[in-house]
Amino acid sequence: MSKLSKICHLTSVHKRYDTRIFVKECCSLAKNNLYAVTLIVADGLGDEITHNVTILDAEVRKGGRLTRFTHTVLSIYAKALIADADLYHLHDPELIPIGLKLKRLGKKVVFDAHEDFPKQILSKPYLSKPTKLILSRVSEAYERYACRKLDAIVAATPFIRDKFVQINPHTVDINNFPILGELTNDTPWDEKRNEVCYIGGIAKIRGIIEIVEAMSHTDNARLSLAGSFESDQTRIYALHTPGWDKVNELGFLDRAGVADLLRYSKAGLVTLHPTQNYIDALPVKMFEYMAAGIPVIASDFPLWRSILESNCCGLLVDPLNPLDITKAIDYLIAYPKEAQMMGKNGQQAVRELYNWQREEEKLITLYKELLP
Numbered sequence: 383m384s385k386l387s388k389i390c391h392l393t394s395v396h397k398r399y400d401t402r403i404f405v406k407e408c409c410s411l412a413k414n415n416l417y418a419v420t421l422i423v424a425d426g427l428g429d430e431i432t433h434n435v436t437i438l439d440a441e442v443r444k445g446g447r448l449t450r451f452t453h454t455v456l457s458i459y460a461k462a463l464i465a466d467a468d469l470y471h472l473h474d475p476e477l478i479p480i481g482l483k484l485k486r487l488g489k490k491v492v493f494d495a496h497e498d499f500p501k502q503i504l505s506k507p508y509l510s511k512p513t514k515l516i517l518s519r520v521s522e523a524y525e526r527y528a529c530r531k532l533d534a535i536v537a538a539t540p541f542i543r544d545k546f547v548q549i550n551p552h553t554v555d556i557n558n559f560p561i562l563g564e565l566t567n568d569t570p571w572d573e574k575r576n577e578v579c580y581i582g583g584i585a586k587i588r589g590i591i592e593i594v595e596a597m598s599h600t601d602n603a604r605l606s607l608a609g610s611f612e613s614d615q616t617r618i619y620a621l622h623t624p625g626w627d628k629v630n631e632l633g634f635l636d637r638a639g640v641a642d643l644l645r646y647s648k649a650g651l652v653t654l655h656p657t658q659n660y661i662d663a664l665p666v667k668m669f670e671y672m673a674a675g676i677p678v679i680a681s682d683f684p685l686w687r688s689i690l691e692s693n694c695c696g697l698l699v700d701p702l703n704p705l706d707i708t709k710a711i712d713y714l715i716a717y718p719k720e721a722q723m724m725g726k727n728g729q730q731a732v733r734e735l736y737n738w739q740r741e742e743e744k745l746i747t748l749y750k751e752l753l754p
Contacts, residue, residue, distance in 0.1 A: 386418040387753045390467035391728075394454050395474050396438055398423040401666070402485045402496070402538070403473055405637070408435045410742045411749065422461045423544060424454050437616045438465065469753055472538075475499045475521065485531060490752050493529055495546060496537040498659060500525065505587060505657040525549070533752055536745075541662035541685075556745050558666040561738045564637070566729070567645045567674060571722045576715050576744050577604045577630070578679070579647040581640055582667050585612040589653040589701050590620055590679075596707035598625030603715050605651075608632045608643055644674035648721060649714045652680045652703035661685070671696075672753030674730030677721050679710045700719040 650671030678696030
């Protein structure tokens with residue numbers, strides 16, 4: 383029997399059971415003993431082996447972003463050397479420097495660009511405008527320098543792929559689409575509640591204030607809010623926004639909790655603000671709403687419009703206009719047949735196009751090219 387190639391995924395930011403990193407990529411590569419898979423995280427929860435994936439926990443130190451960029455990254459690098467893998471798959475921009483070190487040791491290295499990081503910097507509310515511009519330009523220059531030296535780039539969207547293919551021709555988009563069957567349910571429409579849901583990180587730039595205010599104008603609907611607030615200040619602001627009395631605050635939910643919430647919701651909200659980082663993004667929650675068979679209420683961005691209109695699976699709104707969001711919610715509650723049809727259309731689109739099984743094939747093909 384031939385020895386399995388060893389691969390190692392690294393993250394300094396994400397949770398150990400992150401949907402893209404662990405549930406989709408690591409588990410896809412580990413199933414059927416395709417590869418010996420290790421995941422290095424930094425969460426202080428210890429080492430374990432689950433779903434045929436070995437999880438190693440790097441040292442966690444208290445502190446802010448500077449600590450993460452220094453001590454945490456160095457701890458992850460030390461663990462990476464112990465893992466002694468044939469290929470390393472990086473999931474955070476601050477890990478690129480250790481990727482270059484691993485390249486010098488003769489290892490294969492892949493960078494997984496979840497977002498357009500230089501553009502993401504421009505939307506950081508805690509940075510001044512001059513600081514944003516400087517950091518964005520510096521990170522973009524370093525990205526171009528470093529990523530051309532790596533063996534491949536994995537991009538989370540076609541837009542990010544088109545950017546990186548100019549830097550490194552060995553770039554492939556592996557989209558964060560739902561796993562077929564994970565969120566599918568057969569709940570009759572008349573058993574659903576008059577509720578819409580928002581699932582994901584909760585922030586002003588993700589539209590939380592406009593969503594809550596929209597609820598104050600709805601006729602007969604509530605909002606189920608699942609996720610963690612970006613800060614205590616944002617939560618306090620939301621608590622004092624008209625409409626909060628119609629909000630069910632659920633906190634962070636695991637995958638089973640998300641599936642249960644989607645089972646009884648009549649629509650899913652993804653009304654992100656029109657920032658550079660979001661306009662060309664493909665938010666996973668939009669496709670998870672579709673997979674669960676509920677219509678999507680989404681920001682009217684050109685890319686999102688092309689998806690929702692071509693598949694007739696949702697309504698587009700101005701994310702900065704609470705009354706526009708209210709109209710979409712009230713329409714889907716008032717016209718259940720239309721809402722149910724949109725949900726079915728979305729499910730069909732996921733079955734045919736927007737599913738992880740198609741993306742998994744692309745990931746495995748890339749690995750076979752790098753580790754023949």
